[in-house]
Amino acid sequence: MSGNEVYGAGKQSWGKVNNRYNSSNSNSPSSYQTSYQPPKLHDPKASYAQQQTHVTEDSLRTQYQAEGTANTVLTQMTTQRYQLQNAQENVADTRLTTEAAKKELQIMTSRIGRRKKKLQAIIALLAILNIFCFFRLLYCGGSFFCR
Numbered sequence: 001m002s003g004n005e006v007y008g009a010g011k012q013s014w015g016k017v018n019n020r021y022n023s024s025n026s027n028s029p030s031s032y033q034t035s036y037q038p039p040k041l042h043d044p045k046a047s048y049a050q051q052q053t054h055v056t057e058d059s060l061r062t063q064y065q066a067e068g069t070a071n072t073v074l075t076q077m078t079t080q081r082y083q084l085q086n087a088q089e090n091v092a093d094t095r096l097t098t099e100a101a102k103k104e105l106q107i108m109t110s111r112i113g114r115r116k117k118k119l120q121a122i123i124a125l126l127a128i129l130n131i132f133c134f135f136r137l138l139y140c141g142g143s144f145f146c147r
Contacts, residue, residue, distance in 0.1 A: 046054075140146040 136146075137143075
């Protein structure tokens with residue numbers, strides 16, 4: 001570092017806010033810790049008070065940007081919290097619906113089982129009646145009514 005490159009020395013561009021965080025190397029990481037560059041002041045011939053004023057203004061710009069980023073993150077996290085709460089409510093509703101459907105299916109299965117047994121009983125009764133009528137026809141010689 002030369003004598004002019006100490007903290008508070010150099011030139012800062014007023015056209016862009018927080019230029020010191022922009023990395024000129026596209027291969028370098030973009031995190032704050034690895035790309036931090038100290039602020040550069042406008043005019044090395046400026047008085048110490050003017051240099052410190054520029055540093056303070058840059059610090060305030062950085063603070064406002066950080067607050068804006070923090071507010072954005074907070075808003076996103078709040079939105080995600082509501083999404084997670086809604087998802088949790090949806091899961092609870094789905095569980096209740098699934099339990100109700102399971103009970104309804106059990107009721108339907110038992111009804112079908114009872115109807116099936118009734119039909120089997122009717123089939124058995126008709127089979128017995130059919131066999132009885134067949135033997136009666138054989139006994140009566142082809143006539144339904146015996147003489």
